[in-house]
Amino acid sequence: MIKYSPQKIERKWQRVWLKSGIYWAKDGSKKKKSYILVEFPYPSGEGLHVGHCRPYIAFDILSRKRRMDGFNTLFPMGWDAFGLPTENYAVKTGIHPRVATRKNTAFFKRQQKSLGLSFDWSREINTTDPGYYKWTQWIFLQLFKNDLAYKAKMPINWCPSCKIGLAAEEVIDGSCERCGAKVIRKEKEQWLLRITKYAERLIQDLDLVDYPEKVKTLQKDWIGRSEGWEVQFPISNSQLPNETKSSEAREEPKAPRASINVFTTRIDTLFGATYLVLAPEHPFIENSKSLPAQAGEIRNSKFVQKYIEEAKGKTERERISEVKEKTGVELKGLVALNPANGRKIPIYIADYVLVHYGKGAIMAVPAHDSRDWDFAKKYNLPIIDVIKQQQDTSNKIQDTKAFAEAPPPLTPRLSASAYEGEGILINSDRFTGMKSEDARIRIGDWLQKQGLAKKTVNYKLRDWIFSRQRYWGEPIPLVFCERCALRQGSGQGWVQIPEKDLPLKLPNVKDYKPTQEGESPLAKVKSWVETKCPNCHGSARRETDVMPNWAGSNWYYLAYLMRGIFSFQFPISKYKKVFKYWMPVDWYNGGMEHSTLHLLYSRFIFKFLWDIGAVPKSIGPEPYKKRTSHGVILGEGGIKMSKSKGNVITPDQVVWRQGADTLRVYEMFMGPFGETITWDPKGVKGARRFLEKVWKLFGKYEIRPQPIFNRLGRPALIQGLRRNPKSEMPISSSILDKVGTNPKSQAPISQLERLLHKTVKKVGEDIENLRFNTAISALMVLVNELSKNKEQLTENNLKVFLLLLAPFAPHLSEELWQRMRYKNSVHLQPWPKYDPKLVKEETFTLVIQISGRVRDKVEAPSRISEKEAKELAISSERVRKWIAGKGIKKVVFVPGKLVNIVV
RNA sequence: GCCGAGGUGGCGAAACUUGGCAACCGCGAUAGGUUUAGGACCUAUUACCUUUUAGGUUUGUGGGUUCAAAUCCCACCCUCGGCACCA
Numbered sequence A: 001m002i003k004y005s006p007q008k009i010e011r012k013w014q015r016v017w018l019k020s021g022i023y024w025a026k027d028g029s030k031k032k033k034s035y036i037l038v039e040f041p042y043p044s045g046e047g048l049h050v051g052h053c054r055p056y057i058a059f060d061i062l063s064r065k066r067r068m069d070g071f072n073t074l075f076p077m078g079w080d081a082f083g084l085p086t087e088n089y090a091v092k093t094g095i096h097p098r099v100a101t102r103k104n105t106a107f108f109k110r111q112q113k114s115l116g117l118s119f120d121w122s123r124e125i126n127t128t129d130p131g132y133y134k135w136t137q138w139i140f141l142q143l144f145k146n147d148l149a150y151k152a153k154m155p156i157n158w159c160p161s162c163k164i165g166l167a168a169e170e171v172i173d174g175s176c177e178r179c180g181a182k183v184i185r186k187e188k189e190q191w192l193l194r195i196t197k198y199a200e201r202l203i204q205d206l207d208l209v210d211y212p213e214k215v216k217t218l219q220k221d222w223i224g225r226s227e228g229w230e231v232q233f234p235i236s237n238s239q240l241p242n243e244t245k246s247s248e249a250r251e252e253p254k255a256p257r258a259s260i261n262v263f264t265t266r267i268d269t270l271f272g273a274t275y276l277v278l279a280p281e282h283p284f285i286e287n288s289k290s291l292p293a294q295a296g297e298i299r300n301s302k303f304v305q306k307y308i309e310e311a312k313g314k315t316e317r318e319r320i321s322e323v324k325e326k327t328g329v330e331l332k333g334l335v336a337l338n339p340a341n342g343r344k345i346p347i348y349i350a351d352y353v354l355v356h357y358g359k360g361a362i363m364a365v366p367a368h369d370s371r372d373w374d375f376a377k378k379y380n381l382p383i384i385d386v387i388k389q390q391q392d393t394s395n396k397i398q399d400t401k402a403f404a405e406a407p408p409p410l411t412p413r414l415s416a417s418a419y420e421g422e423g424i425l426i427n428s429d430r431f432t433g434m435k436s437e438d439a440r441i442r443i444g445d446w447l448q449k450q451g452l453a454k455k456t457v458n459y460k461l462r463d464w465i466f467s468r469q470r471y472w473g474e475p476i477p478l479v480f481c482e483r484c485a486l487r488q489g490s491g492q493g494w495v496q497i498p499e500k501d502l503p504l505k506l507p508n509v510k511d512y513k514p515t516q517e518g519e520s521p522l523a524k525v526k527s528w529v530e531t532k533c534p535n536c537h538g539s540a541r542r543e544t545d546v547m548p549n550w551a552g553s554n555w556y557y558l559a560y561l562m563r564g565i566f567s568f569q570f571p572i573s574k575y576k577k578v579f580k581y582w583m584p585v586d587w588y589n590g591g592m593e594h595s596t597l598h599l600l601y602s603r604f605i606f607k608f609l610w611d612i613g614a615v616p617k618s619i620g621p622e623p624y625k626k627r628t629s630h631g632v633i634l635g636e637g638g639i640k641m642s643k644s645k646g647n648v649i650t651p652d653q654v655v656w657r658q659g660a661d662t663l664r665v666y667e668m669f670m671g672p673f674g675e676t677i678t679w680d681p682k683g684v685k686g687a688r689r690f691l692e693k694v695w696k697l698f699g700k701y702e703i704r705p706q707p708i709f710n711r712l713g714r715p716a717l718i719q720g721l722r723r724n725p726k727s728e729m730p731i732s733s734s735i736l737d738k739v740g741t742n743p744k745s746q747a748p749i750s751q752l753e754r755l756l757h758k759t760v761k762k763v764g765e766d767i768e769n770l771r772f773n774t775a776i777s778a779l780m781v782l783v784n785e786l787s788k789n790k791e792q793l794t795e796n797n798l799k800v801f802l803l804l805l806a807p808f809a810p811h812l813s814e815e816l817w818q819r820m821r822y823k824n825s826v827h828l829q830p831w832p833k834y835d836p837k838l839v840k841e842e843t844f845t846l847v848i849q850i851s852g853r854v855r856d857k858v859e860a861p862s863r864i865s866e867k868e869a870k871e872l873a874i875s876s877e878r879v880r881k882w883i884a885g886k887g888i889k890k891v892v893f894v895p896g897k898l899v900n901i902v903v
Numbered sequence B: 001g002c003c004g005a006g007g008u009g010g011c012g013a014a015a016c017u018u019g020g021c022a023a024c025c026g027c028g029a030u031a032g033g034u035u036u037a038g039g040a041c042c043u044a045u046u047a048c049c050u051u052u053u054a055g056g057u058u059u060g061u062g063g064g065u066u067c068a069a070a071u072c073c074c075a076c077c078c079u080c081g082g083c084a085c086c087a
Helices: A006-020 A050-068 A084-093 A097-114 A130-145 A195-208 A213-223 A267-272 A283-290 A301-313 A316-321 A370-379 A400-404 A436-449 A482-488 A572-582 A598-611 A651-658 A660-669 A681-697 A751-768 A772-786 A795-805 A810-819 A866-875 A877-883
Strands: A033-038 A072-074 A149-159 A164-166 A184-193 A225-237 A259-264 A275-278 A328-337 A344-350 A361-364 A453-459 A478-480 A494-496 A530-532 A539-542 A587-590 A627-629 A843-850 A853-861 A890-894 A898-902
Touching: A006 A097, A006 A651, A006 A660, A006 A810, A033 A050, A033 A572, A050 A072, A050 A587, A050 A651, A050 A660, A050 A751, A084 A097, A097 A651, A130 A149, A130 A494, A130 A598, A164 A184, A195 A213, A195 A225, A195 A453, A195 A598, A213 A598, A225 A267, A225 A344, A225 A436, A259 A267, A259 A275, A259 A361, A267 A436, A275 A328, A275 A370, A283 A328, A301 A328, A301 A344, A328 A370, A344 A370, A361 A370, A436 A453, A651 A660, A651 A681, A660 A681, A660 A772, A660 A810, A681 A772, A681 A795, A681 A810, A751 A772, A751 A795, A772 A795, A795 A810, A843 A866, A843 A877, A853 A866, A853 A877, A866 A877, A866 A890, A866 A898
Parallel strands: A033 A072, A033 A587, A275 A344, A587 A627, A843 A898
Antiparallel strands: A149 A164, A149 A184, A225 A259, A225 A328, A225 A453, A275 A361, A328 A344, A478 A494, A478 A539, A530 A539, A843 A853, A890 A898
């Protein structure tokens, strides 16, 4: 018998499939569509490792099965090729990033092809191609036109090693995500996108999509919505006499006076606010010099300035590492007035308050906030309890007076920590005795009437820094024109390049290093920077920043639909029909690490495109219907695979030695798809053994290898394989409607036949649920069963088995399919159907329990009645032994399962 | 600290959706066969314990519900992942 040598058959079929284009999806087909998307990779120089392959293989299996189900299935692939590693490589070697990218993508593509993945290569995209980034730039211009892109000076996270500004999302533990260097803060002009404008919708519309709860939670937490109140604290001179009166008496609003606004979610604790804290960057400190006389002035400004300077020099990381040791400085000479009771409270600046959240200032309630508690303890500030915990929540509070008894204000508190929960108000004037949840509304309303508070919603989400001072990215298609700036009067002066001039191509440079000041290398190219204003034709300067690496992946799921790769033509309305047919993506799989980055960004951009009508309204405001994530593959010993650890397993190693089908089966069999697993070289052997076993089953179909290409280089062996991608995928009609059953024969249905039907059901359902490990297990059971008896190796049994195996081991299945001399490709066959009646067994093992313990098992017909089953149980020898001398209390019968006799 | 996932043989795991024979399938191991050897392949055994034609114990720990719990409920312990001064 010919040996199973995957090296020989895999290459062959890969060539046939590619030439015949059987995996190409058809635009505008009448068939139901299925758009399956896996995240496209960044083609690094190292190539793929086995972990990358896991989602590709899994969704290749799903795509193949969906095709067999009759879906017009789109499963595309492309390259997210702009980015830092390629640029750093260029800095080091002087090799142009374009050249490196070409080499890397070729490498990646070769590896992917060697796995036998059924990508529609006719739709391949590359984000670095001018034909592609023309659209990335076009989207930016639309954002700019709609006031969603703006430039602002801001402190950014600066990586001194990469010489690049990082988005908050790219900073991991205070270090650069890419190189691990410590991030510092630096002021820089940056382009930003107003993703915050979409914050509410990005939360709301999560209800429309099928994402794992975990991903939804991650996104919601990242956006961080919180409802609360903005409260105004008037500022006063600490020298003035105390104006504390009863809260009733100070209703009349005076002439506008200096004040500080804070954001709080716990306005119910307002009476416990004993000081204010401002972030060091808070503008109030700058502006305090021009305070009205009654407000006074900061008397220790030198000291304050020193603290501010220190805080600014600290990185976020340093600030965070000092969580336990809070620092701050009092603004001497000023006090704030608590709007609830007019009490004078001191004002501090401290770096535990963040400038970019809320109003950059807080009211400190040390009794009910652990951070304020720590600060108050350190600086010996008053702590006033205003919420009393309800001891017994089951008893409703009848006597609120009992709760009104509280330690007198301003006495040092005895408890050891802040109480942050809900409860009953104390020390809160006329609100005392109220539930904190209710007080929140009542106090808020009361202050709102006086114009001292307003209800607001705050988000943690910040606008998205959308520029990088680097080379290898999409140029931002704007120029700065002094003349237009003056004329506009707005001081803006940014003029967009006309759409017809897109793409704005990235010029060649010799030196890829950013300047010492952190400007893009493009800033050194005079001929590029100096240009004419498209508006007034005067001299103007180009923007030299480029877009971040996320820009190209915001919309790539649309690019796959825009046929005519890299020559997509304006206007976008040309593509409405294909968008309408294919969108939204039916199933999108990607890494968990993208839950708050790419996934959130691309949802935002899609919503924007939907808003401006660039995509049809009918497809809805969400790009992805369903999202799943794959688990990571760890190296041997459970360590993350990395070049530096030298434990990287490449698919090539496995494909060359064991074959692509073995790699596919192993990766799918090794554990649940969504979970982290450790690579085990011994496990690979098991997968290979399984395929060898399959090979042997088909021993009788041994044929001499035939030429598969004719002289013209066309596939010769298979007739009728679709060669023209425009034609509909042909489906062979010769397949049985039901597997295993021969309608003519009246012979009893064999156990094997039932197993066949069961396996068809299980494998099909398991694939749709990404339970590949159990699907393969079921296939193994079937193979073991088939190989027990040669008689069972009938043509029909083998055929059905091959169809089930085809998505998992496409090469082997195709080879055996051809050896059986069937026409057409196994991958163009319909998925077998099972008979629900035959999935159920005719007999089952009736388990007999005595008081819950298994004592005997007997074969019984499936439809056995309760009475019969009980009689059967009691008639058993063993059972009699166990119940002898004991009274039967109760007998439980579960149809199809067991009888339990309680004694 | 907060959020999430998980804890089952020597190992990867299955059974959890729907409470009903715990450990499918695979790896490894042991014995035998085959082979010049190694490897490959075939057959059998393989959760643990005991006094082994049989019985007992076992799903992180403790409790609860139930005729019956890996599965449902409560408390705790441990591991992994993510977020983290967001007022």
